[in-house]
Amino acid sequence: MLASNTLSSSLAKMIDFEKYPINAKGSSAYDQLLQSVKATINEKGTVSLPNFLTAEGTKLLQQTVIDKTPEANRTRRFNNVYDMKEIPEDIPEDHALRVVLESSYSSLGRSQLRETFIEELYTCPFIKDFAADVLDIPQLYFHDDSYNACVVMMYQPGDKIDWHFDYGQFVCLINVQEIEDGGFHECVTDIRTEDDNGYEAVGKVLKGDRSQVHQSRSSPGAFTIFKGRYSLHRVAEVTGTETRKSLVMTYEDKEGVVLTDEVRERYFYTVADDPQT
Template sequence: MNIVDTARYPVDEPGNDAWENLVSRARTELRELGCCVLPGFIRPGSWEALRREGAGVAPLAYYDVEETNVYNIAFDADLPADHPGRIIMQRGNAFVPRDRIPTDSVIHRLYTDPSFVRFVAACFELPELHELADPLSGLVLNVVRPGMEHPWHFDTNEFTVSMLTQEPEEGGVFEYCPNIRSAGAENFDAVRSVLTDADRSPVRALTLRPGDLQLFKGRYALHRVSAVRGATSRHSAIFAYSERPGVIGSVARTRQLFGRVLPAHLDAERNAVRVDQLLD
């Protein structure tokens, strides 16, 4: 674990006092705010490698600027006139899939490190986590070019682990509304108010720096990355884990994000099981 600042974050020493205190802090912030940021998680000596490796694969991202809505559902869905799903946004971010990210890169080494996975599971108060079995979306680099944004949305997973690898000159702010919905309540009125800027009181903004580790509960938190300005793209690694092994993304969502699907996605679609009944 020589890429992590283990003096500050002893993730490879589970059970000792410093590890327990770190996990306790993360759990508290996740319970209260739905988000925890560990600044400078990556050693300063690896920051340039982190940026360079991300910049190297960023041109491989699949770009398809498209109109979308907060639930990533069809616009012709049978929705009431005032439903937030009828608010159209432009999705301008792009993803580099796992099969285009070198296995010796900083983010890949971190994603697959057993000590790191065990630490992340503990922070989310889970007995264990598994790498996503999806050959494309298990580990991705999210790329937001200047003039583009990643609009308001909810995550498919209940939790997300990410790390900024290159910050833009301006903009590209991570904004989120913790617990704006629940597994049993969509809370459409509150979601619509945020989307239309009628009420931004639930919105929190984070200043992230390269090498910061972000733990986030994104299934029930509305969130976005605001428009990037200047000449530099915003790059962030997204580490996808699941509570159960063998999880693979849907065919429709995979094709939307990467422009292609693999046999593994077609096979998984036939055996898909929903974990909730939310719109997305």
């Protein structure tokens, strides 16, 4: 059943294809997995497959990140939930658009990860094609951005990504290193739509309303698909002493997608000063 002859020998050992037969499209095992994953993502906006990587795969991923960490870039940025820079003057003072949030983290981008196990994971056709099937997208393409296509995100104590929406419809994540203190993934599912920014509901969350917030963690080696364009989400502040690490892999429904230079610079290469001080 396994098509391991079409994979590099390392990848065949690093992904648990017995548990998750994403390489066996057309089989009943594939269909079964697909149906259960689709049901979950349609209900919750996210789905997580624990132990997607084998123990050996998880260890190799962790070691790859450790080896590359000295090259990581540091980011500190300030923006509102909608990443909107020019706020119209007639927007009231207590509006969600006026809430400035801080995010800080370190990262490694695709250009720094070539010829590593992470590049093999990102370019694994079974992952990309399975994600397409889960999301009912006929064909997914690799993101063309030299940095953002696959990024290792690292949150040291005190780091976080505050409330935001993603630019893309979805991301694929593989958890590298989970932690004991803080750093939860927090999400309010489908709080906005394509036509309605949901300012009022978002404003409530920003003021501390936790009633709709779903908090989660996933274990190292877990594979997650998350639809983040309409779901408000954040990585809560990391406390304790450990660093939270995850691999974010971006695929697109058309070819040739890249970030603008301004967004790439601000998201990955800039340590900004607090605009309120």
